[in-house]
Amino acid sequence: MWKLFSRRKKRAPADESVAELRDKFHLETHGYHGFPLGPSSMTFDPYRRLLYIGTNSGEIRMVGTPGVRLSGNLDDMGKINQILPFTSEPALITVCGGNMMYRWCLEQGERQDAPELVLDRSYKFQGGLNHLSMDTQFDGMSPEVLSWSRARAVLGYKGKDIPGEVRTLDISPRNPKQLLIGYEHGYFELWDALTWKPLLILGPFRDSGDTLAVAWNGDGERFVSSHQDGTIAYWNLDSPEGPVSTRRLHDGRCQDIVRILWPRDNMLVMSGGASLDKIDGDSVTVAVDDELYTMQLTSPVRGMHVLEDVHTDRDSGIVNSGSDCVTTTTMRDILVLLLEQEILFIELSPPEFPLVPPPYLISPHNSPMKLVTLSSRVSREVWQSLSQIGRVQRETVYRASTKKWPVNGGKLRSRAHDRRDVLLTGHEDGTVKFWDISNPNMNLLYTVNCSMFFSSEDALNTDFFTEDSTERTDPTNIKQMGFWDPRSDDDQLTVTSLDFQEELLAVGLHGGATLIFSLSSQSSVIDMKLVRVSIMRDDPRQRSRNWQAPLTLRTGGVECPPGYHPSHCIHLFPNVSTTTLAIAKDQRLIAVGCVYGFTVVDFLKGDIIHIQSTFDSSSPDPTQMSRMQSIRRSFRQSLKRLNVRHSMRGAQSTQRSYRPSNFVRSGSARPSVAKSRRGGGGGAGTMTPPPKRDFVKTMAFTAPCHLAGHSSWYGLLVGTNCGRLLTYTIDMPAPKHREARSPIVMPVEHNFNVKKDETVLFAGVIDAQSYLLDVNDEGSFRSARGTQYLTVCTEEGIKSALLIMDSEGYISVYTLPDLKLICRDDCVDATDAVGQRNFACSSVGVILHQRSPSEFARESLTEEGRLEVGFSVPLKTVTPLVLTPQTPKHELVDQLPTPLDIKVSTAFL
Secondary structure (H helix, E strand, O other), X not given: OEEOOOOOOOOOOOOOOHHHHHHHXXXXXXXXXXXXXXXXXXXXXXXXXEEEEEEOOOEEEEEOOOOOEEEEEOHHHOOEEEEEEOOOOOEEEEEEOOOEEEEEEEEEOOOOOOEEEEEEEEEEEOOOOOOOOOOOOOOOOOOOOEOHHHHHHHHOOOOOOOOOOEEEEEEOOOOOOEEEEEEOOOOEEEEEOOOOOEEEEEOOOOOOOOEEEEEEOOOOOEXXXXXXXXXXXXXXXXXXXXXXXXXXXXXXXXXXXXXXXXXXOOEEEEEOOOEOOOOOOOEEEEEEOOEEEEEEOOOOEEEEEEEEEEEEEOOXXXXXXXXXXXXXXXXXXXXXXXXXXXXXXXXXXXXXXXXXXXXXXXXXOOOOEEEEEEEOOOOHHHHHHHHHHHHHHHHOOOOOOEOOOOOOOOEEOOOOOOOOOEEEEEEOOOEEEEEEOOOOOOEEEEEEEHHHHEOOHHHHOHHHHOHHHHOOOOOOOEEEOXXXXXXXXXXXXXXXXXXXXXXXXXXXXXXXXEEEEEEEOOOEEEOOEEEEEXXXXXXXXXXXXXXXXXXXXXXXXXXXXXXXXXXXXEEEEOOOOEEEEEEEOOOOEEEEEEOOEXXXXXXXXXXXXXXXXXXXXXOOOHHHOOOHHHHHHHHHHHHHHHHHHHHHHOOHHHHOOOOHHHHOOOOOOOOOHXXXXXXXXXXXXXXXXXXXXXXXXXXXXXXXXXXXXXXXXXXXXXXXXXXXXXXXXXXXXXXXXXXXXXXXXXXXXXXXXXXXXXXXXXXXXXXXXXXXXEOOOHHHHHOOOOOOEEEEEEOOOOOOOOEEEOOOOEEEEEOOOOOOEEEEEEOOOOOOHHHHHOEEEOOOOEEEEEEEOOEEEEEEOOOOOOOOEEEEEOOOOOOOOOOOOOOOOHHHHHOOOOOEEEEEOOOOO
């Protein structure tokens, strides 16, 4: 990975020392963008209005007001099964495997400018005869042990039954001192959460199998439990002998209700509970009186919570958690669904259940990411257009627009950033997403869907998550919910290359098609122009086994809303994936590279002005171009067929000898086994490695410069996988003759002595003051001075670019053109191949690399790229208060202590 800081604002003094330059580059971590990997549990603190998320790796994420985030982690803690926040103090309990509980406190850390989640103590609780190892600092009857035997001894319970393992814990919503523990065999315990004294034993209830989940009612006097056979039991603390009533959702078999919520007297929310005859997969069931509504999901549920008493507009669903509500608002509840791949905020308004747009925790992993690129300082006009068009686009999916976010714990005091940084991600389903990363939260700006312009089977199913699908209902009240798409399996739509030049966007697909988009503020009907480019002869006999038919453009016009509209589709033949793209927007030229060569197209007139094949130079026999890819697999399949014949003919047939040519089908262009082995002593042969294919790795248009002594012309630099650097000059006609005559591409006969078999990662031209002569940045070459240098970055000799990510995860910064190392720091783990591949750096020093399939880590290299966040959180302890059924919850929030002002620069973004 390379990056040149190409923006030309202020030129550094010529005599600036290396020591002074080193002071300007320092790697600093600023947190994460996206959705955490492997979520396992979630809870909401209604008094401090903070949301907590636990992961399978033992990490805790705390989020509040957009920009307020903290994290805590314990390596040996393992998966977090449940999180229980205290209402009386800034603390919480995490329930982990092995019947262990950990108490965390929000305290002032060692650094005065950062709060921390600090581990306070650990506890051990038992259920029945589960004999598990315990820490030596605790004994079996110590006050910290929440054991069934201790509760039975203190309360004088005479039963000798075994309650089983602990299945769930929940704190009373009205009395923060009461902790409810549910056991496997239908027993329940009520404990004092502050003094750890048992208060009550309820049960048993064994008629419906094991207990799976419990949930309190808002009054704090009743709770509900779900059981293995689909039965729901209603309990009252005044009747501990058994449930007061039971209910079954379906007569037949149904999904296990592993989670349950009781937000209102006439409403239950359950994870599961759907009839197995109607739903195949994960689901959430909402029971309102006698009516059942089912939400079919695309990923498993890991946590649920209901944000109660949120003010929403009756018509538009506008959320407002403030107390100064107008007369047109009503009280609504918002369901928070933590899924394995994403998080959803749903307004509990049957039967529509509109989605609420979240300001953070948005997963970019709806479809697997294949490519990332980062652009800083986007022009204000393009930024405003993307924001406005994207807002209209999101309103078709999120029907309940947010006015004031209900998870608003803490106060944000971050400085304003007006850099307009945009992250582009290319996905497997053919979408390109624009993300706003100029603020502490990564928000989706705009989405381009390339599949809608093709007539493939996958393109016909791309409306699964659009307005029609999210609003679709049927007589059984089943509704599709979720954005993660597990159904995208057409690899021809996979985005393999991107080039973003603000008003212009080029997208290359795996199926050989390249789309050129232009930004438009008006909706229109588009009829794209197809440009077919034959780089090599497409012989059907030489196609690989995994060959697919080329993508077919949709006939007739395609109605496009405001946004990026396609004008041309460049299709390469043979049908191969594009590897790199380059656009010269003012000259209206595009260069498209693939594994067989490249082409230059004038998309102003739709003419092909140059075609160059790079495959023949490294392979003397062009008929082997597709067979060499699958030679090993072909040998394995041939041997498998041979073994099947042996087993069918009997044991005697195995005595026969086969010639090497029998391993290859008749008429095949693949080399025989005898030709592919080296003759060695004793008949021991070794397979010769296949030759390295020479395909186009990188391309770049250069501003007017002097290439190999030629006059000042526009140029094109092409780097290949085998270390070749091809240079071309472009004869541009005068502007008044541009529409009448296309540019002329001419090769430059010059050897630049690039080492053989070293992949060229980057090639560009810089001036004497180390600024890249970018053809799309007129200011970079209008003010160019002094000697011009051709800068080449290869895979093995990475010493020529300003910023490099190497294969060991280090980033290095060099001065140009003298190549002095001024900074080297560890950025990505050496074993993290995904993070090294999906690495992006902007011209102001903002660094992003993929930490997980759904999350990016953000770092900065320069002062201009740093993102400081200041916020305040409540840290002092208060006297626990018990709410009565008539006491609204917002009154307790007013009694919390005044927050301490905290300024942090490493908060999770």
